[in-house]
Amino acid sequence: MAEIIVLVHLAATLFMVGVIWFVQVVHYPLFAGVGRDGWVGYAGLHVRRTGWVVGPPMLVEAVSAVGLVFVRPATIPPGWVWLGLLLLAVVWLSTSLVQVPRHRRLEHGFDAGAARSLVVSNWVRTTGWTVRGALALAMVARLVG
Numbered sequence: 001m002a003e004i005i006v007l008v009h010l011a012a013t014l015f016m017v018g019v020i021w022f023v024q025v026v027h028y029p030l031f032a033g034v035g036r037d038g039w040v041g042y043a044g045l046h047v048r049r050t051g052w053v054v055g056p057p058m059l060v061e062a063v064s065a066v067g068l069v070f071v072r073p074a075t076i077p078p079g080w081v082w083l084g085l086l087l088l089a090v091v092w093l094s095t096s097l098v099q100v101p102r103h104r105r106l107e108h109g110f111d112a113g114a115a116r117s118l119v120v121s122n123w124v125r126t127t128g129w130t131v132r133g134a135l136a137l138a139m140v141a142r143l144v145g
Contacts, residue, residue, distance in 0.1 A: 002071040006143050009064035010136040012057045017133035019054060024126045028119045032112065039110040047103050062088060068139075075142040084135050091128040099125070 068081045102118045
């Protein structure tokens, strides 16, 4: 069972690593090119559709990260599991306290400062998920090695 949790965790985490890098490098920077006329409709659709893409894997990642605290394979150091959980908490806190409020503000109209702030502040999540991805890969390497 522990091995399955590790593999599910790896899949969800690496999915989110890919999503966050796409968002950071492509998606958020392109906000400035949408235009003011169509912005409000675009921003609303963006938030709703993004939720459908990232919500399920974020939940799977969170459940599997917590699961690893209780069912950790002996080959994986406990500190790795706790570090992964701490990084996930940072990512979720940044999402709820920083990114979501900026998106809510942008839903009412384009604001170049808020859009720039979204890109800059999103580096916290990008870094957190990237480190989590490396950690999840290291866990699998320990599991199969």
